[in-house]
Amino acid sequence: MDIGSEFWSFAELEAAISTFQEQNLVHLYRRDTRTIESAKKRSKTRDFNERIVYQSIKYACVYGGKPFVSHGKGFRPNTKTVRADCPYSIKVRATEDGQKLTVWEMSLIHNHEVTEAAYRSYNVPVKNKRKQEKPGADEFVESMQQMETFTFPIEGSNPEAPPKKMKVTVKKPRPGMDRWVGRVALVTGASSGIGHSVAKALVTLGMKVVGCARTVEPIQVLAREMQNQQGSLTAIRCDISKEAEVKNLFQTICKHKKLGTIHVIVNSAGLAHEAPLLSGDTSQWRSMLDVNILGTLTCTREAVNLMEEQGVDDGHIFLLNSMSGHRVLANKNIHFYGSTKYMITALTEGIRNELREKKTQTRVTAISPAVVETNFFGRMYNDTDRAQEFLSSAKFLEAKDVADAVIYALTAPPHVQVHDILMRATEQVS
Structure with missing residues (x-):
């Protein structure tokens, strides 16, 4: 403060x-x-x-x-x-x-x-x-x-x-974070990886965090571990690829006596399949579109609607993008995944334009990391040994590094919008 x-x-x-x-x-x-x-x-x-x-x-x-x-x-x-x-x-x-x-x-x-x-x-x-x-x-x-x-x-x-x-020596909170203390943040995909790390960071800094995922047990465990922190963590089960569950999620937040609204949303839920453009499985393409694009956009739309209903005019929207949304690698297995991330790049600017049209002070930021050491690759390869071999080839980014990028953008002065953060490990070549 x-x-x-x-x-x-x-x-x-x-x-x-x-x-x-x-x-x-x-x-x-x-x-x-x-x-x-x-x-x-x-x-x-x-x-x-x-x-x-x-x-x-x-x-x-x-x-x-x-x-x-x-x-x-x-x-x-x-x-x-x-x-x-x-x-x-x-x-x-x-x-x-x-x-x-x-x-x-x-x-x-x-x-x-x-x-x-x-x-x-x-x-x-x-x-x-x-x-x-x-x-x-x-x-x-x-x-x-x-x-x-x-x-x-x-x-x-x-x-x-x-x-x-x-x-008296005054221990000040993190610069710029004081205006978010006690406010509500929704983090999708909070059961593991980047979402898990972001939820933990926001609770530590004093926010009331709602963590959602298809599997909520890891979020519930984290909530118990964080009971003595400044903020709080509430776990809610939600598959963001299903619109009915997303709407129910926001109704639950709105009716919750200790929440009631949303000030920040971090869209960190995402997935990838090895599905090339010329030989991939249609169901895998559809799965990536449902989560990476439609799920992200549905959550963002509902968050903005709830902000407007509750008079929140200075919120913050985060979209977890990727370096694959800014360059195309000669790796056919991630071409479709990269295409969904290119769409996130376009959506970020489109959302910014529509927020300006509404004359709101709510900001939008994309975070675009390259390789991050999480269970993302184990799920994509469907082979944990192969994923571990790849991740041991260099010192890659950690989930905490991405969470720090989120906090950096969140704590920027209200008149400053950090539009996109591109980040990769120092040792990464591509």
Whole structure:
């Protein structure tokens, strides 16, 4: 999260704040809020996106500010007893058009020490303090003094003396990723290979990922392994070559209480058969068309429709292309497969044109790797020994390398569209 970060809803902002707190060992609370209903009364001509809820919000460190400085009783002790105005804060307000929330000011300086032990041991008060059994001022001061890393002036010191500011090293999230934290990504072909690696990377970076494939057991295993990560992974069975299953997939996402929409789709499902143009099997040609082209395009169409229905105007579409979609090798066994990838090259530009026609900020990116060390070749050859012999002939790309390319394009500034990434191993000749 940085100055200028934007969020389409209050829920997305809260998810980003939650991640920010965990990464920077700070507890924040909301104060000085103004709802959009209140703002509308002041300016009836201004139109707000109802999902942002607030016109302005300030997130302040719980170790200082209003919760600890008041003349009330209970959790908010008398100012003569405690004064701990920590300047650490994040200010958020609605954009000029009233459609998004944006971070416009950040003060990342504490007046107290910060350690992970203190952060983990602090008991955050519940939001509705009236229903909470609140400790008195003396008990609160005593509990704070027991935290060795937390210091502030108490009775007998000079409460008017300015607090000693101490700079804290802030561990920032991956640049550009903060606006995607808490948002939803669909990854097809997530049971193995590139799709599996992309799903894992997006969960690690804080996204809510839906992984789909004909075989979901590997995705379910990955979901259990990733339970302690920032994001989450939901496995849904779907054969993208069947339109009815694709539509059911998106209906399930739309009705899911923790998902509801799509912000990113990574079309990584694909397959190849050794089916030459002049002697290949028609059923194998049709299989490649159904998955590589029709399945990819059906998923993309349904994703864009769902984005429009849910008001998502800044999504991202990824198409897993191939170097075979940019050059033709003298290998008859992959000519038809390469033809499907040439069509992906054309589809990428066609989708970009139609997105521009819709005047949306949603972007489209193709990722075009050459040979990647996955089970792709074992399935194409229908011979794992032959595939292993080929993959051992050089140091080829790994699935993680392709996932990194996806993240690179995803985290580019909103005004930058990375149209296509062509990548091959250094040792690869063709």
